[in-house]
Amino acid sequence: MITLNNIGKAYNGKIVVDIAACNIAEGELVGLVGNNGAGKTTLFRLLLDLVRADRGEVLSKGVNVAGNENWKQFTAAYLDEGFLITYLTPEEYFYFIGKLHNRTKADVDETLKSLETFFDGAILQNGKYIRDLSKGNQFKVGIASCLIQNPQLLILDEPFANLDPSSQMRLIKMLRELNEQKRITILISSHDLNHITDICKRILLMEKGKIINDLPVSADTLTELENYFKV
Numbered sequence: 001m002i003t004l005n006n007i008g009k010a011y012n013g014k015i016v017v018d019i020a021a022c023n024i025a026e027g028e029l030v031g032l033v034g035n036n037g038a039g040k041t042t043l044f045r046l047l048l049d050l051v052r053a054d055r056g057e058v059l060s061k062g063v064n065v066a067g068n069e070n071w072k073q074f075t076a077a078y079l080d081e082g083f084l085i086t087y088l089t090p091e092e093y094f095y096f097i098g099k100l101h102n103r104t105k106a107d108v109d110e111t112l113k114s115l116e117t118f119f120d121g122a123i124l125q126n127g128k129y130i131r132d133l134s135k136g137n138q139f140k141v142g143i144a145s146c147l148i149q150n151p152q153l154l155i156l157d158e159p160f161a162n163l164d165p166s167s168q169m170r171l172i173k174m175l176r177e178l179n180e181q182k183r184i185t186i187l188i189s190s191h192d193l194n195h196i197t198d199i200c201k202r203i204l205l206m207e208k209g210k211i212i213n214d215l216p217v218s219a220d221t222l223t224e225l226e227n228y229f230k231v
C-alpha cells in the first residue's frame with residue numbers, strides 16, 4: 001500500500017529522514033518507534049504530502065502522493081490539533097468532515113454511536129468548541145473524524161500520549177478491530193513500548209531519520225526494544 005523509494009528530507013542542512021526502501025502492505029498494522037527527533041512525524045508528514053521530500057518518492061497504492069490527490073480518498077490521519085477546526089463544536093466538525101467525504105448524516109451518526117464509550121460523555125452535546133476541549137479529548141475528536149471518513153489507510157501520531165488509561169485500552173481494542181475486521185492498514189507512532197508491541201504486528205525502529213530495524217513482533221520484541229532504549 002505504501003512504498004518509500006530512496007526518500008530523503010533535510011531541514012537547515014540536517015537530514016531528518018533518510019530511508020532507502022520500505023514497503024507497507026495492505027492490511028498491516030505497523031508501529032513506528034524512535035527517540036525524540038528520530039523523524040517519525042516528518043515521515044508521516046511526507047506520507048501525507050504535508051512536506052515535500054528533497055529526494056525520492058512516497059507511493060501510496062502505487063501513485064506518488066506529491067502533487068496527486070488520489071490517496072486522499074482512502075487515507076485518514078490525525079497528527080496533531082492542527083488537523084482540527086477548533087472554532088467548531090465537535091458535532092459541527094464531524095458533519096463537516098462527513099459531508100466532505102460523501103457520508104450521510106446517518107453514516108456519521110452511526111460512527112459516533114460506535115464511539116460512545118470512547119467519548120466517555122465528554123465530546124458530544126456539551127456545548128464546547130473544540131478549542132476548549134482537553135488535549136486528550138481533542139485527540140478523540142481527531143480519531144473520530146478519521147473513522148467518519150471510512151479509510152483504508154489510517155495514520156496516527158502518538159495516539160496514546162494524551163489519553164487516560166481507560167481510553168488507551170479502548171483505543172487499542174478499536175485499532176485491533178479496525179485492522180482485523182475491516183482490514184484497515186494502520187500506521188501509528190508511539191513512545192509506549194508496551195502498547196505498541198501489544199497491538200502492532202511489525203515495528204519500524206527509527207534513529208536519526210533512518211529505519212535501523214524492521215521487526216516482526218514476537219514474544220521477544222518488547223525486550224529487544226527495551227534494550228535498545230535502555231539508558
Ligand SMILES: Nc1ncnc2c1ncn2[C@@H]1O[C@H](COP(=O)(O)OP(=O)(O)OP(=O)(O)O)[C@@H](O)[C@H]1O
Nearest residue numbers: 011012016034035036037038039040041042043206
Ligand atoms: N518544520 C521544521 N523545521 C525545522 N526542523 C524541523 C521541522 N520539522 C521537524 N524538524 C526537525 O526534524 C527532526 C525530526 O523531527 P520529528 O518531529 O519528525 O521527530 P519525531 O521522531 O516525531 O520526534 P518526537 O518523538 O519528539 O515527536 C527534529 O530534529 C526536528 O527538530
